[in-house]
Amino acid sequence: MDVILIGFMGSGKTTVSQLLGKLQNKPVLDLDQEIVNQAQMSIPEIFAQKGERYFRDLEHQVLKRTITQNGILATGGGAPMRMDNQKLIINSGAQVVFLQMTTASIVQRITAQAGERPIADHLDVDGLRALQQKRQPVYLHCANLVVQTDNRSPQEIAEQIIKEQK
Numbered sequence: 227m228d229v230i231l232i233g234f235m236g237s238g239k240t241t242v243s244q245l246l247g248k249l250q251n252k253p254v255l256d257l258d259q260e261i262v263n264q265a266q267m268s269i270p271e272i273f274a275q276k277g278e279r280y281f282r283d284l285e286h287q288v289l290k291r292t293i294t295q296n297g298i299l300a301t302g303g304g305a306p307m308r309m310d311n312q313k314l315i316i317n318s319g320a321q322v323v324f325l326q327m328t329t330a331s332i333v334q335r336i337t338a339q340a341g342e343r344p345i346a347d348h349l350d351v352d353g354l355r356a357l358q359q360k361r362q363p364v365y366l367h368c369a370n371l372v373v374q375t376d377n378r379s380p381q382e383i384a385e386q387i388i389k390e391q392k
C-alpha cells in the first residue's frame with residue numbers, strides 16, 4: 227500500500243481514503259468492507275453471530291492479503307491493536323497516517339451512526355475515552371504521520387497527507 231490510514235472509530239479514515247484515491251488516482255481499499263465481502267455479513271452481524279475473535283482473525287487475514295497491493299488502505303479502528311497487524315503495518319513501507327481526533331468529536335460522530343459499531347455501542351463517553359487512551363500509544367507507534375482532524379475538512383486533511391509524501 228502507498229498510504230495506510232489508522233485511527234479511532236469515527237476519525238474519518240474511510241472518507242479521507244476515498245478522497246485521497248480520487249486526488250491521486252489510486253485504488254482505495256477499505257478493510258471493513260473487505261471483511262464484509264468475505265464474510266457475506268455486516269460487521270454487527272459478524273460480531274453478534276460469530277463473536278469478536280472471529281472478526282479479528284478475519285481482519286488479520288484480510289490485512290495480510292491486501293497490504294501488498296497498491297493504493298490507499300483505510301483500516302478499522304481496532305486493526306493495529308494486534309501485534310501481528312502492527313508488524314504488517316510498520317513493515318509495509320507505506321505512509322502510515324494516524325488521523326487523530328478529540329474524544330468530544332469522536333463521540334459526536336459515533337452517536338450519529340449508532341448501531342454500526344458493535345465495539346462502541348455498549349460504551350458511554352467515559353468508556354470511549356478510556357478505549358481511545360488505551361489505543362493512542364499504539365496508533366502513535368505505528369504511524370509516521372499524525373494529522374489532527376478536528377474541525378478540518380476531508381479535503382484539507384487529504385491535501386496535508388499529499389504534501390507530506392516523499
Ligand code: S3P
Nearest residue numbers: 234235236302303304343344345
Ligand atoms: C472497530 C472499528 C470498526 C470496525 C469494527 C471494530 C474497533 O471500524 O472494524 O466495528 O475495534 O475500533 P471503524 O474504525 O471504521 O469504525
